[in-house]
Amino acid sequence: MPLNQGFVLASRPQGEARVDNFRYFEKETPPVGPGQVLVRNLWLSLDPYMRGRMDESKSYAASQKLDDVMIGGTAGEVVASENPEFKPGDKVVCVNGGWQTYFLSDGKGVNKVDASRAPLQAFVGPLGMPGVTAWYGLNKIIKPKAGQTVVVSAATGAVGTVVGQLAKAHGARAVGIAGGPEKCAFAVKELGYDACVDHKAVDFAEQFKKATPNGVDGVFENVGGLPFKLASHRLNDFARIAVCGLIASYEGAEKSSLDDLRILLVKRALIEGFIVSDHIDIWGQALRELIDLAASGKLKWRESVVDGVKAAPAAFLGMLKGANFGKQLVKLS
Amino acid sequence: MPLNQGFVLASRPQGEARVDNFRYFEKETPPVGPGQVLVRNLWLSLDPYMRGRMDESKSYAASQKLDDVMIGGTAGEVVASENPEFKPGDKVVCVNGGWQTYFLSDGKGVNKVDASRAPLQAFVGPLGMPGVTAWYGLNKIIKPKAGQTVVVSAATGAVGTVVGQLAKAHGARAVGIAGGPEKCAFAVKELGYDACVDHKAVDFAEQFKKATPNGVDGVFENVGGLPFKLASHRLNDFARIAVCGLIASYEGAEKSSLDDLRILLVKRALIEGFIVSDHIDIWGQALRELIDLAASGKLKWRESVVDGVKAAPAAFLGMLKGANFGKQLVKLS
Structure with missing residues (x-):
């Protein structure tokens, strides 16, 4: 049986997460039992939601358990199967393949993908x-x-990248917020944002105002903190704010708040928090549309790749601080 | 022509509104011209939204103009008409009959009502x-x-009174918040609230927690301030907050804020501000349902009545501080 290498959650962060919150392990993969499928994880996805799971159930989902393999989506290949739905060579994504090189599963949350249509x-x-x-x-x-x-905050991140392009497809003006001139240039030149404002710039507030001359009708909030505050002060009537993430606040540094509820009343605006796993009913339609766009070359994105499972903790901590540029991945093969 | 008596807005409030922000007038009603209808206002409605209009266009609507008759809904009787849609004796409500005893109109915003079904x-x-x-x-x-x-905050006010009874009709647990034991007793005994918490009580927060043992699924926010904060900290998953008014903040005393947006994310909750005049399409259905309920004795309410137009300013200022008990009216006849 192959050697499985990965990380468990060793301890819960006190304030900022640190590399010693994770503990490396190596152990032999158990034999594949009846109904089981063994996946070799080729790619691990690192996502901000993981930070919430590391805390003691403050987040929407149950906490990640201590000493369990760190939660994480993976893409990989079936290497052995005693489950009639899978055969060796199948390309699959695993909702929770985990921060590890092999994933033994009963098949739940393992979905075959057509890797001929996209990487x-x-x-x-x-x-x-x-x-x-x-x-x-x-x-x-x-x-x-x-x-x-x-x-769109975190405009070049895994989520923001797609939001901007979908907004453009609706004929909207897409204004990104990202950290640094390089990301902003990429947002405009490659992703098609009409403008992108660098939240690290000293004149961020002024630039943001200039980039939204007609006010703000929609906010896709991935960050919180000051970008949220600025956007909330420029809302138009009937504006909608989708709160997807508040990465600025995950480590307790910067609280994200709505300082005056009158904004919502005066503008008859809406703020709604959501988590995509509540909406399984739309996944099929959404994925069909996104895969079609990608296959026809109309959806662009960028990846930040680190090599080997041992690089996962540092890459994850870097992502929480915006060190990634595009979708953060760990290449496991 | 009869003598019209009323109030114009004399000046904009600096902080709290005061009686000298209004100026009394008397003048003869002009002759009724072609297409016009003259309404004798019998009842003036005093509503919190008027406070927003007194400011320099901070509110959703245009500001009330200085030296114009104060905005206000009225109910009255047609006394003269050169408009084919109205005849003397018709009972009508006027969207903006104003703080005055007579209202001369071209008929727009004047709607006949069937006063046989309710007072x-x-x-x-x-x-x-x-x-x-x-x-x-x-x-x-x-x-x-x-x-x-x-x-429901301001549970015994003009709006809250109806919200609680409609919530009960949906089979929900209705928990009111009101100022003082008398209003709370009325909310429970007369309006059918399951519980009502006195926001003036020293142990308000503790009482509120006890009254919401299963958390909070919906908030009808008329007040803001501390009641909002307490409710926002007890939200269940997928909770919805309708922001209708923030009377606690209208005079600048107490800011209403959402101190941590993570609540919305963790609970996948929604906050939406609204103003009913944006939704003319539902007025017909809503009024039919409400009138049917009232005519069959299933809708209860209480009125705070002051006599004569000269009493309007003080009654209005009192209402902003919760001095009213039920719907605040000025009887003009």
Whole structure:
């Protein structure tokens, strides 16, 4: 049996997460029993939601248990199967394949993908959970009309990348917020954002105002903190804010708040938090649309790749601080 | 021509509104011209939204103009008409009959009512704008399911009175928040709230927690401030908050804020501000339902009545501080 290598959650963070919150392990993969399938994880997706799971059940989902393999979506290949739905060589994505090189499963949460249509790792990125997240928040909460302005924080991240392009497809003005001139240039030149504002710039607030001359009709909020505050002060009537993530606040550094509820009343605006796993009913439609866009070359994205499972903790911690540029992946093969 | 008596807005408030922000006038009603209708206002409705209009266009609507008759809904009787749609004796409600005893109009915003089904003044209360406001926020934003808990601030006010009874009709647990034991007793004994918590009580927070043992699924927010904060900290998954008013903050005393947006994310909750005049399409249905309920004795309410137009400013300022008990009216006849 092959050697499985990975990380368990060793301890819960006190404030900022640290590498010693994770503990490396190696152990032989158990034999594949009846109904089971063994997946060799080729790609591990690193996503901000994992930070919430590391805490003691403050988040929407149950906490990640201590000493369990770290939660994480993976893409890989079936290497052995005693489950009639899978055969060796099948390309699959695993909802929770975990931070490890092999995943033994009863088949639940393991889904075959057609890797002829896009690179395998895209199925844990723009053609997977992050893509569906973008699709849901934009189409079901923000519902932009042509000519409206949609602001997207973490504009070049796994989710934001897709939000901006979908907003453009609706005929909206897409305004990104990202950290640094390089990301902003990529957002505009490659992803098609009409404008992208660098939240690290000293004149961020002024630049943001200039980039939203007609106010803000929709906000896809991945970050919170100051970008949220600025956007909330420029809302138009009937604006919609989809709260997808608040990465600025995950480590307790910067609280994200709505300082004056009168904004919502005066603008008759809506703020809604969501988590894509509540909306399984739309995954099929969303994935079909996203895969079609990707296969026809109309959906672009960028990846940040680190090599080998041992690189996962540092890459994850870097992502929480915006060190990634595009979808953060760990290449396991 | 009869003598018209009333108030114009004399000046904009600096902080709290004061009686000298209004100026009394008397002048002869002009002759009724072609297409016009003269209404003798019998009842003036005093509503919190008026406070927003007194400011320099901070509110959703255009500001009340200085030296114009104060905005206000009225119920009255047609006394002269050169408009084929009205005849003397018709009972009508006027969207903006104003703080005055006579209203000369081209007929726009003047609607005939069937005063055989309910007392005339009810058509500017539970069977008018405040009632439709309650109906919209409850049915279109909160959408309570049987067994869920709906919290209503200003529970015995013109709007809250109706919200609580509609929530009960949906099979929800209705929890009111009101100022003082008398209002709370009325909310439970007369309006049918399952519980009502006195926000003036020293142990308000503790009482509120006890009154919502299963958390909070819906909030009909008329007040803001501390009651909002407490409710927002007890939200269940997929909770909905309809922001109808923030009277605690209208005079700048107490800011209403959502201190941590993570609540919305963790609970996948929604907050939406609304103003009923945006939703003209539902007025017909809402009024039919409310009038049917009232005519069959299934809708209860209470009125706070002051006599004569000269009493309007003080009654209005008192209402902003919760001095009213039920729908605040000025009897003009």
